Amino acid sequence: MEFKDQVIELIAEICQDEVVKENPDINLFDEALLDSFGTVELLVQIEERFGILVPITEFDRDTWNTPNQIAIQLADLR
DSSP states (O other): OOHHHHHHHHHHHHHTOTHHHHOTTOOTTTTTSOOHHHHHHHHHHHHHHHOOOOOGGGOOTTTSOSHHHHHHHHHHHO
């Protein structure tokens, strides 16, 4: 499985909604799929699964708002 697909799978698990896989450009915050608690859970899971530390101060909702954007940001941090 490609890294991007692994990231989208993780986001779908955290959001508990398969729409994330069907539409990886969906805005997670505008659609209320991800809130602040979910964001923290996502960052913890990213560190555990991929070994990528993303400080909460680096998490900008305008940049990290879609599954595709999150995958791009994480790929850059790898």
